[in-house]
Amino acid sequence: MIEFHIDKDNTVAIYKQLVNEISAAVKDRKLLPGQLIPSMNELSASLGISKETVKKAYGVLREKSIIESRQGKGFYISATKRKDSLSILFLFDKFNDAKQAIVEGFNKEVDLKCKETILIYNQDVKMFEYLVNENLGNFDYYVISPHFKTKADGLEMVAKTLRRIPFSQLILVDNRFPTLKGNYGVAYQDFADDAYNCLMQVSEEFRKVSHITVITRPSSLYCQYIQKGIARFGEECGIETKFASGVPAKIDKGEVFILLNSELDAGLLAIVNCARKSGLEVGSDFYIISYNDSPLDCLVLGGLTTISTNFEEMGQEAARMVNTKTMKTIHIPFGMNKRHTF
Numbered sequence: 460m461i462e463f464h465i466d467k468d469n470t471v472a473i474y475k476q477l478v479n480e481i482s483a484a485v486k487d488r489k490l491l492p493g494q495l496i497p498s499m500n501e502l503s504a505s506l507g508i509s510k511e512t513v514k515k516a517y518g519v520l521r522e523k524s525i526i527e528s529r530q531g532k533g534f535y536i537s538a539t540k541r542k543d544s545l546s547i548l549f550l551f552d553k554f555n556d557a558k559q560a561i562v563e564g565f566n567k568e569v570d571l572k573c574k575e576t577i578l579i580y581n582q583d584v585k586m587f588e589y590l591v592n593e594n595l596g597n598f599d600y601y602v603i604s605p606h607f608k609t610k611a612d613g614l615e616m617v618a619k620t621l622r623r624i625p626f627s628q629l630i631l632v633d634n635r636f637p638t639l640k641g642n643y644g645v646a647y648q649d650f651a652d653d654a655y656n657c658l659m660q661v662s663e664e665f666r667k668v669s670h671i672t673v674i675t676r677p678s679s680l681y682c683q684y685i686q687k688g689i690a691r692f693g694e695e696c697g698i699e700t701k702f703a704s705g706v707p708a709k710i711d712k713g714e715v716f717i718l719l720n721s722e723l724d725a726g727l728l729a730i731v732n733c734a735r736k737s738g739l740e741v742g743s744d745f746y747i748i749s750y751n752d753s754p755l756d757c758l759v760l761g762g763l764t765t766i767s768t769n770f771e772e773m774g775q776e777a778a779r780m781v782n783t784k785t786m787k788t789i790h791i792p793f794g795m796n797k798r799h800t801f
Contacts, residue, residue, distance in 0.1 A: 461489050465506055473508055477516035478570065485525055485536055492538040496526065519570060522784055544572040545781065548598040550590060552582045552606040556753040557770045561632055564774025565602070570782045582606055582680070584613045588620045595623060602777055604633040606680060614638060626786065630777045633770075634681075635788075644786040646776040648768035650681045653793035654688030657766050661795055662696055668746065669713030670699035674726050677704055682719040685750065689717060710734050715746040715801065717766075731760070747800040762798030769794065 461484055465476045484490040496502075499517060503510040517534060520526040527537040547565075551558045554577065566573065576598070580587040584607055594601075601624050607617055618639045621629065630644035658665070671693055675682040686702060693700030706729040716730055730747065739745050741760055749756070752767035768791045776789045 463502070463506065465508065474512050474516040474519070475570070477502075477506075477513065478519050481516075481520060482523075482525060490536045492536050494536045495532075496534050496536065498533055519782065522782070523571065544574055545569070545599045546574045546597070547576070547781075548594055548601050549575060549577045550587070550594075550601060550603045551577065551579055552604050554579055557633070557751060558604065560770035561602075561604075561774035561777070564771035565778045566774075567771070568775040568778035568782070570778075582608050584609050584616055587617060591620050591623060598628070600628050600630060600781055602630045602632055605631055605636045606634055608680060627784070630780055630786070632773050632777055633768075642786050644777065644780040645788040646773045646791055647789075648773075648791055648793065650684035651688040651691075653768065654685045654766065655691050656688075657793035657795055658689065658692040659695075661797070662692075664797075664801070665696060665698060665715070667713065668698060668715045669711060670701065671715050671717060672707065673700065673702045673717045673719065674706065675702070675704065675719035679719060682750075685719055706730050706733060708733070710737055710739055710745055712739065712744050715748060718747065718749045720750075727759075742799045742801070748795075752796050756796065756798065760800050762800065764798045764801035765796045766793050767796060768792065 463477065463480045463484075465473050465480070467473065469476060471479075481490065481496070490496065497505065499510050499513040502508075503513045506513075517526060521528065524537050526534050528534050549558075549562060562575070562577070566575075576594075578590050578594075580590055587607070591601075603621070605617065605621070607613060609617075615638070618636065621636065621639050622641075626641045626643035630646070632646050633648060635645055635647045635649075671689065673686055673689055675686070690700055690702075692698075706726055710730065710733050718726055720726060727747070727749070731741065734741060734745060741747055747760070747763065749763055749765045750767065752765040756763040756765055773791045776787075776791065780786055
């Protein structure tokens with residue numbers, strides 16, 4: 460009988476190594492349809508791993524239709540034709556660091572090889588409808604970020620379009636779509652509550668703050684909800700909170716700016732330039748917190764503090780739904796990435 464090998468020092472989980480070993484043996488025809496494979500007890504003993512690890516690997520292999528169990532007889536290589544890869548459509552409102560992290564997280568966690576297509580609809584309802592209709596039936600799974608600048612009638616059109624996708628193949632990421640009822644997948648952030656809860660977790664740190672100034676563009680899609688969470692935090696903690704669309708002419712000592720736009724926008728540069736004229740140092744005399752983490756934030760201003768959901772984890776949760784063929788609704792909350800500026 461074929462021998463399997465695992466590397467306990469490898470960063471790849473042992474159950475995944477076992478899945479890969481058996482999958483490769485089937486692909487290379489070292490294991491043939493109908494062939495008996497070791498029982499969980501036999502394999503755990505021969506490899507020196509737990510039975511639970513083997514059970515998890517066999518569960519994944521059964522989900523992929525690579526193996527099948529026969530009552531009282533054990534596990535066999537399945538005679539059912541299996542898929543060696545999946546086709547995934549990522550349909551995003553825009554492509555940025557956050558969406559890139561979702562894709563990377565998905566690829567890190569998904570079990571099968573994937574052929575991926577990324578399309579952008581630019582928050583346009585008609586473009587979204589067109590892209591969905593053009594790609595119906597062409598993919599195994601549809602991973603979609605539902606962000607739209609539209610009124611109720613436009614959102615109903617979006618819901619109608621989403622209903623055309625089989626819910627067993629639909630996973631929404633980054634945002635919920637409450638009017639769409641059904642058993643589809645969701646991995647989302649909750650903008651208002653997440654902002655409030657994230658700041659409350661570090662409320663002691665705000666003792667050094669004189670007041671909060673929140674800067675955002677009026678056209679920003681979800682900043683109005685994040686603002687509500689920040690306003691609630693400020694009210695409950697007794698911290699004066701102001702909202703502005705531009706940088707004030709004067710920066711006060713102890714002031715914390717929360718930027719709800721891109722961390723590298725003109726607003727950030729304007730704050731830094733204004734502070735330098737006043738002789739104030741960021742991180743000691745005043746503070747900056749930005750919304751949404753990016754790879755560059757470790758370098759900006761010696762380390763830019765951010766509040767952000769974990770987009771990589773969001774992609775990983777989407778992949779787990781694909782791996783198990785089980786659709787869930789999973790909340791990925793904000794966390795604070797504390798660096799030099801706060």
